[in-house]
Amino acid sequence: MNNAKLDTENLNILIQDVTLTLDKYFSNFDTEVLDFLKKLLPFFVVFYFKILKHNAKDKDWIHKDEVIVMNNLFQILKNILEIHINHTQINKVSEIKKYFLENSYLTSQNSLQEIIDLVEFARFSKKENEKEKKANQISNKTFYILIDQSEIINNYHTSQLEFIIKNNYSEILILVFVRPILVAHFSKINQAGSHSSLNFYQRESDKPAIQDHKLNAKLNSLGFDVLVTDGSDMIAIERAINYAKNLQKPTVILLNIN
Numbered sequence: 001m002n003n004a005k006l007d008t009e010n011l012n013i014l015i016q017d018v019t020l021t022l023d024k025y026f027s028n029f030d031t032e033v034l035d036f037l038k039k040l041l042p043f044f045v046v047f048y049f050k051i052l053k054h055n056a057k058d059k060d061w062i063h064k065d066e067v068i069v070m071n072n073l074f075q076i077l078k079n080i081l082e083i084h085i086n087h088t089q090i091n092k093v094s095e096i097k098k099y100f101l102e103n104s105y106l107t108s109q110n111s112l113q114e115i116i117d118l119v120e121f122a123r124f125s126k127k128e129n130e131k132e133k134k135a136n137q138i139s140n141k142t143f144y145i146l147i148d149q150s151e152i153i154n155n156y157h158t159s160q161l162e163f164i165i166k167n168n169y170s171e172i173l174i175l176v177f178v179r180p181i182l183v184a185h186f187s188k189i190n191q192a193g194s195h196s197s198l199n200f201y202q203r204e205s206d207k208p209a210i211q212d213h214k215l216n217a218k219l220n221s222l223g224f225d226v227l228v229t230d231g232s233d234m235i236a237i238e239r240a241i242n243y244a245k246n247l248q249k250p251t252v253i254l255l256n257i258n
Contacts, residue, residue, distance in 0.1 A: 011049065011234055014084065015041045021080050025100055037073060039232065039257045040177065044077045046234040047144075048085065051241050066118060068110045070147040074177075079103050112145070112160035119143055119171050142245060145174045152176060152215055158222070164250050165223040173244055174224075174252040177231065178215060215254055224252045231255030 018041055026034060052065060069075050079100065122141050151157060164172055219226050225247060229240040237255065244251040 008234065011042075011045050014045050014049070018045070018077075018080055018084060021084075025097060026076070033073070036179065036257070037077060039179075040074070040077055042232045042234050043175075043177075043237055043255055043257075044081055046237050047241075048081045050234075050238050065141055066115075066143045068115050068143065068145050070110055070112075070145065070151060074146045074148075075103075076100070112157045112164075115143055115145060115172065116160065116163060116169065119169050122171065141171060143169075143172045145172060147174060147176055149176055149178045149215060152218060161219075161222050161224070169250055170248045172250055173241070174250075175241075176215060176252055176254050177257055178254050179257045219252050224250055226252050226254060228254045228256065231257040 019038055022034065022037055026037070029037075052067070067078070069078055083096065083099070122143075126140075147157075216226050216228065225244075227240050227244055229236045231237065240253050244253055
């Protein structure tokens with residue numbers, strides 16, 4: 001399949017194929033987790049086949065840009081896509097399950113500090129190549145960080161995010177997966193007694209609340225430009241990423257996964 005000519009129809013076929021792989025090898029997952037993985041597929045498919053410019057003839061294609069996953073669920077989809085696009089060579093179907101067991105269930109050990117170090121090294125290499133006029137070795141790499149909303153909300157990486165802004169690491173593009181969380185709503189019931197009045201609170205319902213406004217405010221306060229897009233719309237995802245890269249400044253894209 002030629003990446004350059006992939007249209008929406010072919011991308012949707014690929015999503016169906018990957019969905020079958022999930023159902024086959026990850027049927028033991030909790031229904032909610034499996035459903036979330038499937039909702040992530042439009043992003044992962046358009047990302048690998050349209051943004052990263054997959055080239056089956058170039059076995060080192062993925063290393064032209066850096067993709068850093070900060071979540072083991074994302075690692076599972078990354079591994080599945082690499083098998084589907086023949087980046088990871090597996091000759092026998094029986095070896096696929098073994099590969100998943102050995103690679104996909106590992107909790108990601110990546111950190112934002114490691115990514116910052118990679119960007120610094122890339123900047124140094126670029127300067128050295130420019131000095132020696134090795135034009136063919138000069139490249140503008142993008143460092144894509146795939147991260148879950150919880151890590152931003154819980155302030156796990158605040159100091160590193162501030163450092164990225166301070167040093168204008170425009171090479172870094174942060175993609176945050178935003179999903180609704182259930183917020184409990186309670187109704188108040190007043191019961192008047194002979195001597196006092198008591199208020200009882202009864203759980204009424206759990207309603208989904210999108211967190212993008214909260215994340216937007218937090219990231220804006222740190223100095224990031226923030227884009228919000230539909231995480232299931234492949235055309236919108238591609239446009240948002242291309243737009244963000246053209247900004248030439250540290251940017252975050254919030255991908256709403258509903």
